[in-house]
Amino acid sequence: xxxxxxxxxxxxxxxxxxxxxxxxxxxxxYAFRAEFTDIRIRLKEAPDQLVVLTELFVRAAxxxxxxxxxxxLDQGWRGHLISIFDAxxxxxxxxxxxxSEATANSMMSQLRGLGYHSKLDxxxxxALIDHIGNQIEHWVCVPAAPKKRRRKR
Numbered sequence: 562x563x564x565x566x567x568x569x570x571x572x573x574x575x576x577x578x579x580x581x582x583x584x585x586x587x588x589x590x591y592a593f594r595a596e597f598t599d600i601r602i603r604l605k606e607a608p609d610q611l612v613v614l615t616e617l618f619v620r621a622a623x624x625x626x627x628x629x630x631x632x633x634l635d636q637g638w639r640g641h642l643i644s645i646f647d648a649x650x651x652x653x654x655x656x657x658x659x660x661s662e663a664t665a666n667s668m669m670s671q672l673r674g675l676g677y678h679s680k681l682d683x684x685x686x687x688a689l690i691d692h693i694g695n696q697i698e699h700w701v702c703v704p705a706a707p708k709k710r711r712r713k714r
Contacts, residue, residue, distance in 0.1 A: 585652035592645045593701075597694040600672055604686060608679050615676030639665050646701065655701045668697055 603610055621628040642665035649655030671693050678689060 585648070586654050589645065589649040589652055589654045593649065593698070594694070596642070596645075596668070596672070597690055600675060601687065601690050604675065604679055604690075605683070611673075611676035611679045615673070618673070635669070638669060642668060649701070653703060656703055659701055664701060671697070 600611075617627055617631060621631050639662070643661045646655060646659060646661035646664050650657055650659055650661065675686070675690070675693075678686060681689065
């Protein structure tokens, strides 16, 4: 009898582990995509916000007080993105060779660059955000395993 019970316990643990991994992947994907949703909402509700931030970043090169404030904002955003990438690496959603900090910096640069395009037609801007999101997702995600072809007999 004990032999029959052991496989059930193992399969139950296996299902729990698979469920936990699936939940982690969903959470990572949601957090990653939320960054693009957030920028989309900001550009629709307060289109000048990104323009002003872009102007402040240019000014920060000449004004140490503004540079300190923006540095604090950048550290928070970078830390948030790094935590998303680290979680994705841990749950195998993202490539294991991904450098979280470098990837966060690259993503921040791309999204910050939208400040230069914020006056685009809303449909074009939406398409640009989609393109950037798809591009980064393609870059950071673990490639899907190729489908096995069935051999014809």
